[in-house]
Amino acid sequence: MAASPLRRLTLAHLPTPLWHHPALDDQVGTEVWVKRDDMTGGAEAGNKIRKLEFLLACATEEQATVVLTCGAAQSNHARATVLLAAGLGLRSVLFLRTADPLAPPQWVGNLLLDRLVAAEIRFVTPEQYGQRDRIMAEAAAELRRAGERPYLIPEGGSNGRGALGYVEAMREVRSQLDSGLAGGPRPFDAVVHACGSGGTAAGCVLGAARYGVAPTVWSIAVCESRSVFETVIGRIVSEAAPLLEGDPHLSDLRVVDDYRGPAYGVASDAQRDFIATVARRSGLILDPVYSGKALYGLAELASKPRRVLFLHTGGLPGLLAQAETFAP
Numbered sequence: 001m002a003a004s005p006l007r008r009l010t011l012a013h014l015p016t017p018l019w020h021h022p023a024l025d026d027q028v029g030t031e032v033w034v035k036r037d038d039m040t041g042g043a044e045a046g047n048k049i050r051k052l053e054f055l056l057a058c059a060t061e062e063q064a065t066v067v068l069t070c071g072a073a074q075s076n077h078a079r080a081t082v083l084l085a086a087g088l089g090l091r092s093v094l095f096l097r098t099a100d101p102l103a104p105p106q107w108v109g110n111l112l113l114d115r116l117v118a119a120e121i122r123f124v125t126p127e128q129y130g131q132r133d134r135i136m137a138e139a140a141a142e143l144r145r146a147g148e149r150p151y152l153i154p155e156g157g158s159n160g161r162g163a164l165g166y167v168e169a170m171r172e173v174r175s176q177l178d179s180g181l182a183g184g185p186r187p188f189d190a191v192v193h194a195c196g197s198g199g200t201a202a203g204c205v206l207g208a209a210r211y212g213v214a215p216t217v218w219s220i221a222v223c224e225s226r227s228v229f230e231t232v233i234g235r236i237v238s239e240a241a242p243l244l245e246g247d248p249h250l251s252d253l254r255v256v257d258d259y260r261g262p263a264y265g266v267a268s269d270a271q272r273d274f275i276a277t278v279a280r281r282s283g284l285i286l287d288p289v290y291s292g293k294a295l296y297g298l299a300e301l302a303s304k305p306r307r308v309l310f311l312h313t314g315g316l317p318g319l320l321a322q323a324e325t326f327a328p
């Protein structure tokens with residue numbers, strides 16, 4: 001059965017606040033309005049719920065019994081998926097990347113939550129992870145033979161349907177601006193956010209132009225290079241655009257890959273200091289994998305947009321899993 005493109009479940013607590021703190025403006029060196037998508041929910045909070053409202057709608061419409069997805073061992077996307085799936089009565093299977101599956105990582109942060117809802121976790125090596133789409137398709141075929149109805153969600157929930165979540169987020173911001181939040185209807189100069197699998201960027205590129213939120217989207221890469229992300233985001237935009245009514249309008253996309261730090265999931269000393277200073281001065285908690293690197297990147301840019309909508313995309317369990325790296 002083909003699912004209707006815009007079918008959506010109500011899973012997130014919306015609208016999320018638009019938050020401003022003068023100390024943050026000082027620290028970042030420009031006017032920053034934070035879209036608090038770290039507050040889209042409880043333990044399942046973060047940017048992924050917005051995508052999952054569309055993806056899990058499709059899963060339930062197809063009467064799925066089990067959801068399959070993938071990510072890093074501390075994947076926020078995997079955690080949001082399994083928590084929401086459990087609430088919908090769906091079983092879930094995760095393919096999580098780790099250096100050595102025979103010595104699995106500690107059950108902390110996101111992994112602890114995955115385990116609490118009894119998600120089935122299959123650890124894979126980085127090499128196997130490179131073949132994740134094939135591995136998940138084979139696992140789905142196996143589950144089908146066992147009488148299950150599997151639904152596959154790609155890394156980060158990042159496909160055309162998932163990206164609709166951020167088209168809708170931009171509509172939400174437009175109505176907040178129209179109702180006088182952030183000083184009135186004037187658009188921002190840019191949307192800035194952390195980019196990990198490209199779906200948030202694609203949704204923002206389509207939605208920020210459509211709803212007059214900002215002419216430019218700055219996607220601060222946390223893993224891949226600029227050229228990889230430009231290709232990935234372009235592909236997701238072209239999948240999402242036909243699901244929308246009318247001609248697509250696109251904001252300019254600027255992918256910045258200078259602030260990835262030492263490795264995916266590893267922040268530099270300067271990035272950790274930045275996160276700690278933001279917390280101390282403004283009470284805003286960023287994570288060292290995504291939002292902390294993205295806001296640090298904005299603060300470091302030599303030529304910054306003047307009035308910014310910064311998407312706080314969540315990631316708190318990832319911070320808690322790195323407690324020892326923030327020891328005094």
Ligand SMILES: Cc1ncc(COP(=O)(O)O)c(C=O)c1O
Nearest residue numbers: 076156196197198200290313315
């Ligand atoms: C907390 C957080 N922020 C940002 C992102 C990046 O979003 P996207 O995967 O849509 O690029 C992710 C996931 O990758 C995330 O978990």
